[in-house]
Amino acid sequence: MLLDVENLRIKFSTSRGETEAVKGISFGIGEDESVAIVGESGSGKTVTAMSLTRLLPPPPTCTVEGKILYRGKNIAEMDNAELRKVRGREIAYIFQEPSTSLNPVFSIGYQIAEAVKLHFPEEKNVREKVVEALAEVGIRNPGLRYDSYPYELSGGMQQRAMIAMALACRPRLLVADEPTTALDVTIQKQIIDLLKDLRKKRGMSLLLITHNFGIISELCERVVVMFRGEAVEEGKTHDVLYHPKHPYTKALINCIPRMDMRGRKLQPIDYDKLR
Amino acid sequence: MTNSDKREEREELLRVENLRVAYDLGGGLFSSGKKQFNAVDGISFTVKRGQIAGLVGESGSGKTTTGRAIVRLAPVSGGDIFYGGENIAKLPEKEFMPYRKKIQMIFQDPFNSLNPRMSVYQIIAEPLDIHFKKMSRSEKEARIEYLLKKVGLEGAHMRRYPHEFSGGQRQRIGIARALAVEPEFIICDEPVSALDVSVQAQIINLLEDLRRELNLSMLFIAHDIAVVKYLSDKILVMTNGKIVEQGSADEVCDHPKDPYTKKLIAAVPTF
Numbered sequence: 001m002l003l004d005v006e007n008l009r010i011k012f013s014t015s016r017g018e019t020e021a022v023k024g025i026s027f028g029i030g031e032d033e034s035v036a037i038v039g040e041s042g043s044g045k046t047v048t049a050m051s052l053t054r055l056l057p058p059p060p061t062c063t064v065e066g067k068i069l070y071r072g073k074n075i076a077e078m079d080n081a082e083l084r085k086v087r088g089r090e091i092a093y094i095f096q097e098p099s100t101s102l103n104p105v106f107s108i109g110y111q112i113a114e115a116v117k118l119h120f121p122e123e124k125n126v127r128e129k130v131v132e133a134l135a136e137v138g139i140r141n142p143g144l145r146y147d148s149y150p151y152e153l154s155g156g157m158q159q160r161a162m163i164a165m166a167l168a169c170r171p172r173l174l175v176a177d178e179p180t181t182a183l184d185v186t187i188q189k190q191i192i193d194l195l196k197d198l199r200k201k202r203g204m205s206l207l208l209i210t211h212n213f214g215i216i217s218e219l220c221e222r223v224v225v226m227f228r229g230e231a232v233e234e235g236k237t238h239d240v241l242y243h244p245k246h247p248y249t250k251a252l253i254n255c256i257p258r259m260d261m262r263g264r265k266l267q268p269i270d271y272d273k274l275r
Numbered sequence: 276m277t278n279s280d281k282r283e284e285r286e287e288l289l290r291v292e293n294l295r296v297a298y299d300l301g302g303g304l305f306s307s308g309k310k311q312f313n314a315v316d317g318i319s320f321t322v323k324r325g326q327i328a329g330l331v332g333e334s335g336s337g338k339t340t341t342g343r344a345i346v347r348l349a350p351v352s353g354g355d356i357f358y359g360g361e362n363i364a365k366l367p368e369k370e371f372m373p374y375r376k377k378i379q380m381i382f383q384d385p386f387n388s389l390n391p392r393m394s395v396y397q398i399i400a401e402p403l404d405i406h407f408k409k410m411s412r413s414e415k416e417a418r419i420e421y422l423l424k425k426v427g428l429e430g431a432h433m434r435r436y437p438h439e440f441s442g443g444q445r446q447r448i449g450i451a452r453a454l455a456v457e458p459e460f461i462i463c464d465e466p467v468s469a470l471d472v473s474v475q476a477q478i479i480n481l482l483e484d485l486r487r488e489l490n491l492s493m494l495f496i497a498h499d500i501a502v503v504k505y506l507s508d509k510i511l512v513m514t515n516g517k518i519v520e521q522g523s524a525d526e527v528c529d530h531p532k533d534p535y536t537k538k539l540i541a542a543v544p545t546f
Contacts, residue, residue: 040471155334184333184498189542211472214544241546255476257505259528259545266480266505269473 001069002173002205003029003052003091008066010047010056010229021047023229024066029173034199034206036216036237039226040252045209048226049175052207053087089119092166096178098158102150108161109134109146112168119169133164138194156187160194167198177209192218213253217241225249227274248274288359288460288492289322289345295353296337296344314340316516317354324459327486327493329507329524331500331539337516338496342462345494346378347371358460376406379453383465385445389437395423396433399452406456422451426481443474450481460492467502479506500543504528512536 010022022044029035037045047056054075056062068075070086078086095101103111112130116123123129127146134142137160150158159179166174176195180188192215199206208220216223216237223240225233225248233246244250251269296315315337322328332338343349345356356364363374379402382388389398399419403410410418420430426447437445446466453461463482467475483506485491497503503510503524510527512520512535520533531537 040473185500185542186333186538189544192544212544213546217546218544252472255473257476257479257499257501259501259504259540259543261505266476268476268480 001028002031002033002071003207004067004069005048005052006067006069008048008051008068009064010044010051011063011065013060013062021229022051025224025226025229025231027224027231027234029205029207031172032199032203032205033222034208034220035222035224036208036210036220037224037226038210038213038216038252040211042228043226044229045226046177049093049177049207049209052175053091053093054083055087055093085119088115088171089169090171091173091175092169092171093175093177094159094162094166094179097182098155098162099150099182101162102158104150107147107149108153108158108165109148112161112165115165116168129168130164133168134161136167136198137161137164138190139164154187155183156190159183159187159191163191163194163198167202167204170202171204173205173207175207175209178211179208180215181210181212188215195219213241213256225252285323285325287321288324288326289494290319290357291321291341291345291354292319292357293317293354294319294341294344294351294356294364296340296349297352313352313516314349315344318511318513318516318518319354320511320518320521322460322492322494324492325486325490326509327495327507329503329510330494330496330513331498331503331510332513333498333539336513338498338513339464341513342380342464342494342496345462346375346380348380376402376456377458378460378462379456379458381446381449381453381461381463381466384469385442385449386437386469388449389445391437394434394436395419395448398437398448399423399433399455402452402456418455419451422454423448425454425485426451427477441474442470443477446470446474446478447481450478450485454485454489458491460494462494462496464496465498466495468497468499475502482506500528500539512539 006026007024008022009024011018011020037048039045050056051064052068056064109130112133113126116126116129131142131146134145139145139157139160153161180191183191196219210216220237223237224231227248233240233249240249244253254267255269257266294315295313295317297311297313300310300312330338330341340349344351351364355362358374363371396419399422400415403415419433423430423432428444428447467478470478486493495503495506507524509521510524511518512527514535520527520536527536528540531540
């Protein structure tokens with residue numbers, strides 16, 4: 001196992017008391033494996049992803065319990081220096097909204113170079129590496145685009161730049177949190193194809209956070225279904241999508257309109273029944 | 276479906292002919308001639324009474340502008356819009372007023388389309404104040420309570436403010452506001468794309484029920500072709516300001532003819 005999460009609990013303390021966002025979930029990601037966490041908003045999927053490299057606010061605001069083992073080492077027990085070697089270098093992230101993830105006042109090349117310089121201080125040809133990374137994610141004229149500012153790029157191109165930044169340090173695990181939700185479907189397809197392609201070339205593992213079952217079936221081998229902070233079902237993508245066992249998984253799949261279901265009434269999830 | 280066959284016979288409510296919305300690309304002071312960008316570039320379509328026409332396209336295709344142009348939220352630069360036989364594209368503002376009542380809009384983002392400083396009562400009463408000037412306060416309250424119940428909320432909710440509601444509930448408030456003035460035609464601009472999938476299903480079902488019950492016509496604008504196919508009788512596919520294909524929902528989705536429609540459908544990840 002590349003990453004092993006055991007009995008992860010995430011609590012937030014707010015002015016209105018404590019709330020448990022993640023209630024003891026366990027899952028693993030193997031080398032060169034791609035796993036999806038699927039769920040609705042508020043199910044705890046994003047905080048789970050963020051906890052993997054301790055991106056959540058420190059206690060007392062947020063407490064994380066349980067084990068997060070990256071190649072056998074517990075991330076919770078790492079000191080800052082150790083953690084910095086993992087965060088961004090071994091486990092990299094891309095987020096949902098590329099336009100808010102990129103800094104508007106620096107060129108994209110500069111921002112990607114920052115990541116490279118941080119993790120490879122002895123690297124001399126930083127610019128060359130960045131241009132390579134831009135080319136790898138399918139940005140045309142990468143040498144020219146290095147000096148482009150985020151606002152000069154379309155949403156799809158910005159997300160490519162984010163992927164280039166995440167991949168410039170050759171991570172072993174890419175955590176993609178709703179990477180295509182803000183994008184048009186044809187652009188979404190390009191990004192899915194790009195991720196597929198990069199995974200094949202690099203043998204990189206992927207943790208995909210999404211609510212879109214279609215994307216999961218294209219990209220992931222295994223799925224964890226989260227509902228109200230719990231992992232209610234886990235299994236191979238095909239099994240979960242076509243033979244869901246948990247009533248929540250069934251309900252979630254049934255409430256999404258699909259191209260072949262005209263005339264049938266949509267079934268909104270009946271949360272009372274699931275209690 | 277026999278239902279949609281029946282609808283085929285129905286009268287035409289909206290006819291858009293050669294609609295064009297152009298924006299000036301304000302060239303510099305000394306540039307020769309003004310450049311224009313056609314956000315909507317000569318499109319034509321019709322919507323019958325009780326029919327849902329789905330308008331699908333990607334961002335920048337002009338689908339939102341089309342919806343907004345019909346209710347004059349975007350400037351019409353050319354073409355005609357016939358509503359119930361009358362050309363409303365060039366009517367003076369005063370004569371257009373009754374059509375503002377007949378044609379209502381539901382917007383995409385329920386977080387930004389409701390004024391946070393207004394109570395639900397004020398939000399829904401506002402169109403009533405304009406179009407039903409003679410309504411007394413108690414009549415208004417009764418009407419608002421009726422509307423809130425109709426969209427699956429409670430009468431008591433009218434004293435609350437938008438921030439006290441979830442996204443799905445807010446979209447219901449937006450729908451209640453649109454229904455307040457008894458419209459015949461509703462333009463829904465991406466009404467479910469900001470919502471969670473299960474809430475999306477609730478709102479889609481609500482729109483479908485309301486359509487049937489009130490015999491509403493709709494222009495349903497969305498980028499998700501699966502949602503559009505589910506809800507619509509006919510589909511219009513738009514790209515670069517032009518409608519590249521239109522036809523019955525099944526026809527367009529199952530046997531697309533235009534290369535862009537094919538590409539759009541092929542891009543939807545399915546399982």
